[in-house]
Amino acid sequence: MFIDTHAHIFDEAYNDYKVSDILNNAYKNNVYKIVCIGYDKKSNNQVLELSKEYKNIYATIGIHPSEVKNCSEKDLDEFIEFAYQVKDKIVAIGECGLDFYWDKDNISMQELFFRRQIELAIELNLPIVVHSRESIQKTYDILSCYKGRVRGVMHCYSGSYEMGLRFIELGFMLGIGGVVTFKNAKNIIEVVEKVSIEQLVLETDCPYLTPAPHRGTRNEPAFIPLIAQKIAEIKHISVEEVSRMTSQNAIKLYNIE
Numbered sequence: 001m002f003i004d005t006h007a008h009i010f011d012e013a014y015n016d017y018k019v020s021d022i023l024n025n026a027y028k029n030n031v032y033k034i035v036c037i038g039y040d041k042k043s044n045n046q047v048l049e050l051s052k053e054y055k056n057i058y059a060t061i062g063i064h065p066s067e068v069k070n071c072s073e074k075d076l077d078e079f080i081e082f083a084y085q086v087k088d089k090i091v092a093i094g095e096c097g098l099d100f101y102w103d104k105d106n107i108s109m110q111e112l113f114f115r116r117q118i119e120l121a122i123e124l125n126l127p128i129v130v131h132s133r134e135s136i137q138k139t140y141d142i143l144s145c146y147k148g149r150v151r152g153v154m155h156c157y158s159g160s161y162e163m164g165l166r167f168i169e170l171g172f173m174l175g176i177g178g179v180v181t182f183k184n185a186k187n188i189i190e191v192v193e194k195v196s197i198e199q200l201v202l203e204t205d206c207p208y209l210t211p212a213p214h215r216g217t218r219n220e221p222a223f224i225p226l227i228a229q230k231i232a233e234i235k236h237i238s239v240e241e242v243s244r245m246t247s248q249n250a251i252k253l254y255n256i257e
C-alpha cells in the first residue's frame, strides 16, 4: 500500500477527470490514501469537501507563498480563524513557506505569513507542509527558531544532503516526488541514497512534476509506484520495503489511521 502525501487533485487540470476515477486508478496501482493540499482560500475549501466525501482523502489547508501577493494581513487573520474552526478535519497546516523564484519583492510579507502558519500549526499541534524554492537557507533559519516545537515535511525536497539532515534534525521528513526519476536529478538521488528510508515520504505534487516515463503529461496519484520503484533502485531495497516504510512514515507524519 502506498500513500500520496501531497496531491492537488482539485486542480482545474482535472476538469475532465472525475475524482472517483482518479481514486479508482490510484487504488488499481496500490495507492490507497491521498493527502490533498490546499494553498489558498478556494482550494482550502475544496480539500475539505473532498475529505468529507471520500474517506481515503485527507485535507491540509494553508496559504502558499506565491499566494501571499494576493492576500492582506486581514486575509491571514481570517485564514487562522478558519483553521481553528476546521482543526479536527485537517491533518496539517500548509502548504506554506517561502518562494523566491517567483516572488522576490515581498519577502518580508512571505516571512510573516510563514511564521504565522508555523505558530498556528504549533498551537493546533499539527505538522506543517513546507514549500521552499530558492529560499532553503532562509526557510531553515525561520524553522529553526521553533526547534523542538515544529514538525512536518519538506515537500518536494530539492536541497543538498547536508541541508536535508539539518531539516531532519529539526523534526522534518523529506517529501520525494517525480523529480527523482528525472535524468538531471543528481542532487535528489544523493539525498535518497544517503538519507534513511525512515525519513522519506512519497508524493506526486500532481498535476505537476510527473515522473518518467510519463513526463510532460498530467500527473496523478496512480504514478506513485514509479517514484517508489526509483527509490528502491537507488537504495538497493525492494519496492515492498519502500512501500511499507514510506506508508508508515506518512501515517506517523499526518497522524492518520
Ligand SMILES: [Zn+2]
Binding pocket: 006, 008, 037, 095, 205
Ligand atoms: Zn504542492
